Amino acid sequence: MCIIETIGYSEENKKTYCSDCIIFRKTGKCEYLKYLESKVRADLTKDTHPEIMVDDCGF
Numbered sequence: 001m002c003i004i005e006t007i008g009y010s011e012e013n014k015k016t017y018c019s020d021c022i023i024f025r026k027t028g029k030c031e032y033l034k035y036l037e038s039k040v041r042a043d044l045t046k047d048t049h050p051e052i053m054v055d056d057c058g059f
Contacts, residue, residue: 002021002030004033004036009033009040014033018030018033
């Protein structure tokens with residue numbers, strides 16, 4: 001099991017633990033990391049604030 005999977009993804013964890021990963025060092029690729037980063041990017045693009053309707057403002 002990947003240590004990032006155990007401790008959770010963060011940019012800091014990636015720098016700390018992936019530099020020791022044999023597969024990541026040899027290939028520069030990690031499918032699990034790619035999955036996690038795409039998930040993080042998708043979460044950032046979600047609109048967390050629904051649009052306020054004009055009616056909600058009392059107009």
